[in-house]
Amino acid sequence: MPIDKGHDNRRSSLGFSIDMNKFQRDYVDVIPKTWNVVSVSMSDSQHDLCITKLQAGHSPFAIRLPLDRASSRDSDSEILSFQDGRSELLDIIKSANRTCHDARDMSQKEAKSVWWTEREELDERLKNLLTDIEKMWLGGFKGIFTQHHKRSDLLARFQKSFLNILDKYLPSRRQVRGRRTKATAQTPKINLDPRIMDLFIGIGDVTAPECDFEEDLTDLLYFVVDILQFHGERNAYDEIDFDSMVIETFDALHAYQAAAAKHYADAGADQGTHTILILDNALHAFPWESLPCMQGCSVSRVPSLAYLRQAILEQQPPPLPPPSPPQQVASSSSSSSSDEEEEDELSGSSTTSSRSRRSKPREGHYASINSGTYILNPSADLSNTATTFGGPLARSLPPAWRSVEGRAPTEAEFEAALRDGDLLLYFGHGSGAQYIRARTVRRLLPRCRAVALLMGCSSAALEYVGDAAFAAYGTARNYMLAGAPAVVGTLWDVTDRDIDRYAARLFEVWGLVAKGTFAEERERERMGTGKGKGKGKGGSKGAEKKGKRTGGDGNGNGNGNGNGNEEGQGQTSLVEAVAKARDACRLRYLTAAAVCVYGIPVYISK
Numbered sequence: 130m131p132i133d134k135g136h137d138n139r140r141s142s143l144g145f146s147i148d149m150n151k152f153q154r155d156y157v158d159v160i161p162k163t164w165n166v167v168s169v170s171m172s173d174s175q176h177d178l179c180i181t182k183l184q185a186g187h188s189p190f191a192i193r194l195p196l197d198r199a200s201s202r203d204s205d206s207e208i209l210s211f212q213d214g215r216s217e218l219l220d221i222i223k224s225a226n227r228t229c230h231d232a233r234d235m236s237q238k239e240a241k242s243v244w245w246t247e248r249e250e251l252d253e254r255l256k257n258l259l260t261d262i263e264k265m266w267l268g269g270f271k272g273i274f275t276q277h278h279k280r281s282d283l284l285a286r287f288q289k290s291f292l293n294i295l296d297k298y299l300p301s302r303r304q305v306r307g308r309r310t311k312a313t314a315q316t317p318k319i320n321l322d323p324r325i326m327d328l329f330i331g332i333g334d335v336t337a338p339e340c341d342f343e344e345d346l347t348d349l350l351y352f353v354v355d356i357l358q359f360h361g362e363r364n365a366y367d368e369i370d371f372d373s374m375v376i377e378t379f380d381a382l383h384a385y386q387a388a389a390a391k392h393y394a395d396a397g398a399d400q401g402t403h404t405i406l407i408l409d410n411a412l413h414a415f416p417w418e419s420l421p422c423m424q425g426c427s428v429s430r431v432p433s434l435a436y437l438r439q440a441i442l443e444q445q446p447p448p449l450p451p452p453s454p455p456q457q458v459a460s461s462s463s464s465s466s467s468d469e470e471e472e473d474e475l476s477g478s479s480t481t482s483s484r485s486r487r488s489k490p491r492e493g494h495y496a497s498i499n500s501g502t503y504i505l506n507p508s509a510d511l512s513n514t515a516t517t518f519g520g521p522l523a524r525s526l527p528p529a530w531r532s533v534e535g536r537a538p539t540e541a542e543f544e545a546a547l548r549d550g551d552l553l554l555y556f557g558h559g560s561g562a563q564y565i566r567a568r569t570v571r572r573l574l575p576r577c578r579a580v581a582l583l584m585g586c587s588s589a590a591l592e593y594v595g596d597a598a599f600a601a602y603g604t605a606r607n608y609m610l611a612g613a614p615a616v617v618g619t620l621w622d623v624t625d626r627d628i629d630r631y632a633a634r635l636f637e638v639w640g641l642v643a644k645g646t647f648a649e650e651r652e653r654e655r656m657g658t659g660k661g662k663g664k665g666k667g668g669s670k671g672a673e674k675k676g677k678r679t680g681g682d683g684n685g686n687g688n689g690n691g692n693g694n695e696e697g698q699g700q701t702s703l704v705e706a707v708a709k710a711r712d713a714c715r716l717r718y719l720t721a722a723a724v725c726v727y728g729i730p731v732y733i734s735k
Contacts, residue, residue, distance in 0.1 A: 153188070156434045159441050160185045161492035163401040166437065167274060169417070170409035175211040178266055182273050182324075183434075190324045192273070192352075196266055199344075202351065209265040211411075214258065218414060221255050222621040225719055229586065229622040248719060255416075255718040263420045269348030271422040272331025276402040279330070283388050288326050290381040295353070298374050301362045319360045325353065333422070335382045336390070342382075346375045401491035403427045403704065403730050405437060410601050413591045416620060418708070419722035427704045429726040432609050440614060440729045443575070444494040445551075448734055493702055493730035494614040496580050498641065501552030502531045504543075507564065509535050514556050517629045517647065522554075525642040540565050546579060547611070552641075553579040556632070560588035560604035560618060570607040577611035580703065580731050584632045589618025589725055605727045615703055615728030627720040634713035639706035640733045702730035 160166055166183040172193075181191040199206035228248055263271055296302045302318070332345050350371055354364055406417055408430060418428045431437045503522055506515040519534060531550070533542060543565040546553050555561045560583045570577070583589070583604065591601035608616045617635075619628070633647035701709075704726050711721035 156438055157183050157187075157189070158185050159438055161401075161403075161441070162186070163492060164403045164405060165276070166405045166407065166434070168407040168434075169412055171211060171411040175411070180270070180273055187324070190273075190322070192270060194266065194268070194270060198351075199265065199268070199348070202347070207261075207265060209261050214262060214266075215411075215414070217254070217258050221251055221258070222414070224251055226587075226622040229624055248716060252716045252719040255722060259416065259420050259718070259722070262415070263422055264344075267420075267422070269332060269342075269345035269352070270328060271333075271345070271420070272328040274404060274420075274423055274426075274428075275331035275333075276404060276426050277331050278389060278393055279327070280389060280392060283385055283392070284323075284326060284330070286388075287330070287381055287385040288323070290384070291326065291329070291378065294374055294377050294381070297377075298370055299354070299357070299362075299364050300368050301357070301364050319357050319362050321353065321356065325349075325356075328352075329378070329382060330385065332382070334386065335379060336386050342379060343375055346378050347371055350374055350378065401493075401702075401730075403429070403492075403702070405729070406430045407433065407437075410593065410599075413601055414620065416718075416722040416725065418725055419711070419718060424711075425708055427702060427708060427730065429615070429704045429728055429730070431727065431729070432606060436609055437729070439612075440494070443612070444614065444729065445496065445734075447490040447495040447732070491700075491702070491730070491732065493732050494580070494728075495732050495734040496551040496614070497734050498552070499527045499529050499735075501526070501550045501554070501579070502533070502546035503554035503556070504538055504546070504561065504564075505532065505534045505554075505556045507533065507535075507537045507557045507561075511557065511625055514625050514629050517633065518556060521642065521646045525646050538564050540569060544569055544573070547577050547581070547608075547613070548573055548579075550579050553581045555581065555583045555585065555588075556629075557585050559585045561585065562604050567602075567604070567607045570604075570611050573611040575612040577608065577613045580614050580728075581608055581616045582632070582635075583616065583618040584628055585619070586622040587619060589616065589727065590620050609727055613728065615726055615731045617703065617707060617724065617726050619723040620725060621723050623720050623723050627714050627716060628724075630713050630715070631710050631721060631724065635706050635710040638709050639701055639703055640735075700732075702732055704730050 157166075160183060162185050164185075168179075168181040168183070170179045171177070172179060176196055178194040178196060179191070180194065181189050183189055195201075196211060197208050200208055224247075228244065228251070231244060267274075328349055329346075332342055332349070334340065335342055351366075354366065354369065358364065404423070404426060406428060408415075408417070417423065418426075431440070503518075503526070505518055505522070506512070515535065522530075523532070531546070538546075543561065547565075547570065589603070589605040591603040591606060593599075593601050605616045605618050636642045637644050637646060707724055707726050711717065711724070714721040
């Protein structure tokens with residue numbers, strides 16, 4: 130029996146190894162090299178956040194973060210439990226939804242002022258909640274989400290400096306007169322996973338004036354000591370001078386980032402870097418994309434790794450460029466190895482890299498601008514939205530586009546828009562689920578071609594069955610199951626004036642329409658014409674305040690438009706455009722943070 134049992138154990142171990150190799154090959158190595166996949170889940174006890182990062186060519190990197198870990202180091206530290214954080218979020222969403230559809234008489238100046246005060250207070254509450262989530266839940270580990278350049282020589286230099294800091298301050302590695310003591314000589318020296326260095330590098334901009342990363346660095350340093358303890362390198366925590374370690378680690382990081390900035394000054398921003406979130410049922414409602422560490426980054430969601438694999442394998446490639454005339458190139462220019470090319474692409478430090486970025490298409494799905502449908506004001510009660518988009522879209526989009534304006538689409542029309550076109554724009558109440566049944570959408574699999582932009586209330590919100598015991602469901606999930614490459618929607622209710630402003634900026638930044646297409650409408654809005662309604666039953670009668678916009682100039686021309694014409698040539702993905710357009714909103718959190726993307730990066734193909 131013992132022999133048989135041992136044989137079974139060996140077979141089980143071998144089977145697990147084979148399964149892991151298959152998982153790595155089928156689900157991890159298919160991920161484009163410039164993409165990161167981060168799975169985030171809450172433990173059953175709701176006391177720990179479990180995060181796993183997947184990158185092609187690397188084994189999964191998993192960490193488990195106790196939400197109350199700061200209190201173990203300092204009893205005075207603030208703690209945000211999952212229950213408290215979720216309750217605060219749901220209360221904000223409930224109040225946001227209520228004020229969106231407030232039926233008070235907005236013709237009264239005092240009523241309008243009270244309404245705006247409440248909305249702005251909710252915006253501030255949401256901002257503070259997201260700041261607390263990043264600070265208390267993620268702490269020093271927010272670098273696992275961030276997108277940053279990595280240059281191997283500079284990273285090796287930082288790693289050497291960090292190891293010297295460990296040797297200097299850890300009793301297990303301390304030297305006396307340049308020699309290790311007998312006790313330290315007998316202690317095995319543990320090599321740290323290089324991805325732990327990435328956590329330090331991604332902690333934030335330590336070169337910024339008056340930045341404060343003391344708590345974050347302390348969080349990571351305790352993590353490093355914990356790892357060493359687990360692997361047998363024992364240290365008494367009260368014998369470690371963590372304050373000095375924080376100072377020297379900060380200086381090493383500052384040196385790294387200052388050196389990196391010089392190398393990347395002429396290289397521009399990261400090209401095609403993208404983070405994909407896979408969230409468990411308990412975490413869908415949180416606007417992770419608007420955490421301070423992810424603002425401005427290309428971040429989207431997918432329901433599962435299986436969906437992501439399928440989306441990557443089925444993504445529509447860009448059209449082939451016209452053949453260029455032959456050029457004489459020195460033979461040495463093509464002799465570099467693939468590893469060197471990958472290094473150059475990530476570092477952006479050579480002319481070869483700049484040339485490859487211009488010529489090589491970015492990873493993602495390419496949707497033809499010549500194939501699409503827009504459904505505008507189907508309930509015929511959003512006159513401001515109809516005015517904002519009706520004329521500009523009719524003038525700007527190719528003639529092959531189909532439109533449904535001022536009337537409800539038939540289910541057959543909605544189904545055809547999803548099945549036959551590359552793009553679907555929806556401007557109306559909710560997600561449009563009142564015009565097409567969920568089963569009709571799901572049975573399109575795998576023929577749902579359209580990238581869907583659902584600019585209505587709670588169009589991307591997911592519902593739960595059995596207190597999140599079963600998989601969440603909703604319109605965005607139905608589109609994903611049907612094979613849609615991407616779906617843009619909102620996590621809660623929004624007012625039409627602010628979301629219209631957001632959508633107009635989004636279309637221009639993405640390259641769907643030319644920059645300045647909606648300038649006339651923005652000027653009309655700045656002059657105070659028209660009133661806004663909430664998108665949903667019984668919309669509010671309040672108009673958005675005139676002119677003022679975060680990051681803008683009063684005309685809607687804020688800093689989200691980036692490079693203008695270049696972005697209009699399909700160089701900006703839908704996910705990047707969603708991030709950049711947030712600055713167009715009057716309420717940066719209550720409206721802008723509601724928008725999220727399910728799916729993979731999508732580019733406009735012209």
